[in-house]
Amino acid sequence: MKIGITCYSSYGGSGVVASELGLELAARGHEVHFICATLPLRLTRMPDLMRFHEVEATNYALFDTAPYALALAVRMAEVALEYELDLLHVHYAIPHSVSAFLAREMLKDSRPVPFITTLHGTDITLVGTDRSYLPITRFAIRQSDGVTSVSEYLRAETCREFDICADTPIEVIPNFINSQTYRRVENPALRATFAKPEEPLLVHVSNFRAVKRTTDCIRILARLSRQLPAHLVMVGDGPERAQAQWLARQKGVANRVHFVGKQPDIPAYLSIADALLLPSESESFGLAALEAMACEVPVIASCTGGLPELVTPGETGFLAEVGDIQAMADHAQRILTDDALRAHMRRACRRVAVETFNANDIISRYEAYYGRILERFRADRKR
Numbered sequence: 001m002k003i004g005i006t007c008y009s010s011y012g013g014s015g016v017v018a019s020e021l022g023l024e025l026a027a028r029g030h031e032v033h034f035i036c037a038t039l040p041l042r043l044t045r046m047p048d049l050m051r052f053h054e055v056e057a058t059n060y061a062l063f064d065t066a067p068y069a070l071a072l073a074v075r076m077a078e079v080a081l082e083y084e085l086d087l088l089h090v091h092y093a094i095p096h097s098v099s100a101f102l103a104r105e106m107l108k109d110s111r112p113v114p115f116i117t118t119l120h121g122t123d124i125t126l127v128g129t130d131r132s133y134l135p136i137t138r139f140a141i142r143q144s145d146g147v148t149s150v151s152e153y154l155r156a157e158t159c160r161e162f163d164i165c166a167d168t169p170i171e172v173i174p175n176f177i178n179s180q181t182y183r184r185v186e187n188p189a190l191r192a193t194f195a196k197p198e199e200p201l202l203v204h205v206s207n208f209r210a211v212k213r214t215t216d217c218i219r220i221l222a223r224l225s226r227q228l229p230a231h232l233v234m235v236g237d238g239p240e241r242a243q244a245q246w247l248a249r250q251k252g253v254a255n256r257v258h259f260v261g262k263q264p265d266i267p268a269y270l271s272i273a274d275a276l277l278l279p280s281e282s283e284s285f286g287l288a289a290l291e292a293m294a295c296e297v298p299v300i301a302s303c304t305g306g307l308p309e310l311v312t313p314g315e316t317g318f319l320a321e322v323g324d325i326q327a328m329a330d331h332a333q334r335i336l337t338d339d340a341l342r343a344h345m346r347r348a349c350r351r352v353a354v355e356t357f358n359a360n361d362i363i364s365r366y367e368a369y370y371g372r373i374l375e376r377f378r379a380d381r382k383r
Contacts, residue, residue: 005022006099007091017120039054073102087373117144118148174362179294184295203235206235221256232257275300275317279301280302299317
């Protein structure tokens with residue numbers, strides 16, 4: 001198949017999943033075209049069957065902001081026509097599904113192309129439910145030829161918020177990991193830059209937005225440090241970084257919190273950790289948790305969104321109520337001080353990640369879904 005993929009290029013779950021999906025599809029012999037404003041961060045390599053098409057939104061004095069959604073629609077149509085794409089697959093509803101709808105309408109008399117929308121989370125739970133965006137989000141989802149969500153939780157939220165599931169079926173296809181890329185590789189030298197061998201090491205990976213509750217990680221470490229000489233590595237960047245750095249100084253743990261910014265090799269940092277902190281306000285799936293589990297890292301997370309579908313308390317980590325700093329600190333202490341429990345959790349994390357969320361199985365589900373959507377689209381065109 002020839003597939004066009006559109007996603008946000010920034011450091012976030014939807015862009016990561018879209019990038020990994022494209023790489024896996026290309027490895028299976030599909031021709032993949034990324035149509036985005038900038039090259040997604042995870043695309044550090046471009047296989048022979050993959051191409052990138054930049055979207056440039058021209059600024060005019062008349063416009064307060066460049067009309068990116070319209071420029072994207074035009075670029076989608078151009079690429080679909082020139083490379084004879086079979087379908088478009090957009091990640092994150094706003095504005096990508098709207099642009100895909102416009103592109104499909106532009107091509108309906110020359111080369112009709114269906115589009116699939118994958119819902120990732122805040123496009124539904126935050127942006128989409130804003131009353132100024134809800135009508136257009138509902139319209140774009142309904143107009144999609146296929147709709148998928150990354151968790152049962154997100155599918156249910158979409159049905160509830162948009163009242164669309166009676167006429168718009170949503171297929172749940174979870175996020176995935178490449179078990180060869182995401183695996184634990186011990187690196188004593190890297191670990192030694194943050195902690196001594198006998199000192200526990202926690203890690204947090206996110207885009208440092210408010211919904212990630214990044215500062216909760218600092219509070220957890222501060223409480224944990226009363227009993228253990230623990231360190232915390234903060235991987236990523238975003239608007240909450242400055243507040244987290246300030247709080248680390250205020251709590252007297254600045255020398256134990258290490259901000260390393262955005263990193264291209266996430267498995268390397270996960271592989272040196274004893275546990276992952278993910279105290280988010282909401283997670284539609286929790287990709288960081290899955291990546292950690294694949295690297296044998298138990299997860300301490302909020303009991304919210306799709307995380308209970310991924311993390312089994314006492315088996316692959318622990319869950320606590322959003323904002324319950326003491327409970328998360330207690331869970332961290334239990335994992336870090338009980339060698340037998342930690343070893344059991346590490347094995348369970350890897351097993352669940354590989355057996356339930358491996359790329360081979362999930363990509364096959366996407367391929368089968370693409371096939372069904374194409375078959376139905378072509379049948380409808382003949383009527």
